[in-house]
Amino acid sequence: MNTDINILVVEDEKPLADAIRSKLELNGFSVVQARSAEQALGYLGDLKIGVIWLDHYLFGQEDGLDLVVKIKQDDNWKDIPIFVVSNTASADKVKSYLALGVSKYFTKSDFRLDQIILDIKNYLSKKHE
Secondary structure: OOOOOEEEEEOOOHHHHHHHHHHHHHOOOEEEEEOEHHHHHHHHHHOOOOEEEEOOOOEOOOOHHHHHHHHHHOOOOOOOOEEEEEOOOOHHHHHHHHHHOOOEEEEHHHOOHHHHHHHHHHHHHHHOO
């Protein structure tokens, strides 16, 4: 079902990124991992990405918000669904992400990986109806 969809997982914590990758692959997705905004932008330029799983905190100078701004400004990428999955959920931060047009914001402590993946699958199935 989902094998033609590449999910770009942008997460700086390698053990967590590997766990996310395993779960997504078990659900039939192809996964590409990035640990910085710069690396993520490189993949976006080289590969067809169908969904972005994004953490707020990243290696390098830029955080998740910076990356979303760049993605939404590019006509080739602006319609890619972005699911932010982060440890922090200040009202201002969530509001900023949603104002930029992310598909959904999850707080890691409130959601299990399986729940987030189910939300992504549901989003994609509605998008392709």
